Amino acid sequence: MTTTPEDAFLSDFHEVAKIGATESGGVERQSATPEDKQTRDWFVGFAQERGWETGVDGIGNLFARVPLVAGGGEETGVIMTGSHLDSQPKGGRFDGAYGVLASLHAAAQVEQRVREGELTADYDLVVVDWFNEEGGRFPPSIMGSSVYAGLMDRQQMLEVTDLKGISVREALESIDYLGADDAPGVPPVGTVQGYAEIHIEQGRILERDGLPLGAVDSSWYTQKLDIEVLGEQSHTGATAMADRHDALVGAAHVVLLFQEICERFPEETLVSSVGQVTVEPNSPIVVNSRVHLVADLRANDPQIVKDARDWLLEEFTRVEAKTGLKVVAQDFDVRPNRYYPIEGVELQEKVAADRGLGIVRMQTMAGHDSVAMNTVTPSVMMFIPSADGVSHCEREFTSDEDMLTGLTSLVGVLDRMVQGALDGVAYPGSATA
Template identity: 30%
Template sequence: MTQPIATRKADADRLWSTLRSMAALSEDGPGVSRLAYTRLERRAHDLFGQWMTEAGCSVRVDPAGNTIATRPGRADGPAVGTGSHLDSVYNGGRFDGIAGTMAAVEVARLLREAEVETELPLRFVAFAGEEGARFGQACCGSKLAAGLSSRRELDERCDRDGISLAEAMESVGLDPDLAASTPWCPADWSAFVELHVEQGSVLDSAKIDVGVVDLISGSTRLELVVTGRASHSGGTPMRGRADALAAAAEAVLVAERLALDPRHRGTRATVGRLTVEPGSITTIPGAVTFSLDVRDIDADRQRRAATEIVGRMRAVCLRRGTRLAVRLLADTSAVVLPDWVRDEVTDSANELGIPYRVLTSGASHDAQMINRVTPTAMIFVPSRGGLSHVPEEWTDPAKLAVGTDLLVASMLRLDARAAAATRQATTRQATTPRAATPRAAGTRASQASHAGGSESRGDQA
């Protein structure tokens, strides 16, 4: 199946200008700091909505805080979507998430300028709260859209200041009850393609402009608290101590050693946050709270690794006269993305003459959650040096433009496919003796557009 590409090429200079304008919405300090469910994040969503309105789209905000811009097609039906997120980690980079949302803006602009009509609507999404930096849970907005978060979870997830996710949502005018009870309807979507920076070095090292993702890693995130005995640093002999920090330091190395073990090839274990109490130069640490993030493309190995790391940490703490408490923050399985959507992306790359590489994603993404709503694909563009989540993060705007060209071509192919499936479903409905309800017909049309890849849709590997 082919679809004429009757659009202009993406404008690298315009992409860079748009991206810089978005990145300027940041807290003071190095890099970009725009945390989930803050007023600053909502300002970014407002700016995204303004640009999409100017590009001819209607804009709304769903109960989870995701901003959705819709470009109408010749007919109503399940839409092809694209987008990414606008929040950042503390002192992050200008491209993580922003690149994908700015690519969505550029797609809408290109289609408007070229006066391209699609068969069915297209949707462009800026997801809320993708980063787990604030609440320990990644993909908050897309999880709510996929119906994967409960109201209780919104109360239990808290930031470092004790503010719950639900409270943060309310502070920016969102209703957590409505958010937890109003997921997206699968019949409204036919497919979704997210563009994102790679956050790794595969494409940069290979000098390839585009990657197409086949699998997204899972993640088990834990909060661990080592409790020892605070005491005077001068008055307490070394052999009589229950030093919580010394135990935590050894525990961190336990995680590193296990992930380096050949039995766990592909496992990544990271301690990214550590808080020491009471935090005095002259006091032996009495308590240490730290995070553990275990990732893998194999869900069973991921969870076995997390369990084994915690077991070894308990042994360390017992030997050192300290105690270990563990709290699960989040647990997400790896997701295999549907072959048929990826094939539409790679066929578009071949049509455009864009070399690509199929690769896995070690990072979590909104597409991972939205795959529970509709079949998804991901396009990666290179990250220089593989750096991400740091101010030095960089993607060449010219390579972002190449990824955007592939994105618009893929969306047009997917739109043509969904339109054909919708027509087939309508024909079947017309020839069926008993007329189906409009809702049932819409559902069958959406399901028909998923044909060929449903066996891997939303499955958690």
């Protein structure tokens, strides 16, 4: 029995979903863990079976080059496509991984079309698994693509540590995936002539509107706050209530402020959260002396984020006065709105129209590797539906039918991109933008 390209993709997707699988249907594959290594090894195996050269750069990004240009070499321009294989703790099996698997299979289909003479390519293809997109183990997120694009310093990111004190450098070395920027198989940034990424939406718009595809035209403004609440360690039983300086009590006030702030703006214009909390000394019989929080503010309008941030800082002084604690907040990981080239959006619409598929222009509230890549090359961001809009969760789900629709659409986009469809197109980081 002949296996169709669609069957091959679904088989591989569901096979990779077994790596780090959780009991409730999700995956646990945080960056540079043994489970992350297994998915990376699978990626390398897929590429080697097809004779594609692989390479790893100095921040752990993994590349596979698909030769399409006759007589081409390392200096040949490339179109890049991919996403990430790492997950959140108890995350979903679709987030990121779908984009990598779809890119591998789409690249194989484009290569087949070139071999059969159905199309002539101006550029090679490169499939990429970006390191630490999630940022769950090593903040900030979107690390690998941001370093590649020159938005973050590689040496600084290599020294970032997880909650156990293990650095990015040590973690990558432990799984044998710390390479070098000039390693064979690593495409120089200057050779990348375009980037395409397909991803589950992680929201409700496509499902609500009954559409199979979304063409992302822009991203929301985002900023994080690194917050320390400082008190004094003491005995939970022997210390009088009036004498306590409980950092966790202050942190509770701070967390509630991030809930309250959204109520001060029009509905659905601002989202906020406290996503990580570290408590010290975290003993059952000790009043806590320090709480570290990582908080997140996002809106389409940058002024909303800035106003929210200013209000929060003012409220933190009131928390200090009420509790006798110290609240120290620092801005980090501030990301402006990014606008994808309109030519890339229209390209997706043309591909959808050719296939008789519905598509809608939309924004991304979440960050993606394409946001970073869009600063160095014309980039395309494609969405497929997410059931109930759920993501970063074990019950995250997208149907096989929707995944296959996305795959065929990605093939159509890459067909045109390797033929120069986005040549000369301005992007946010270009001189003509």
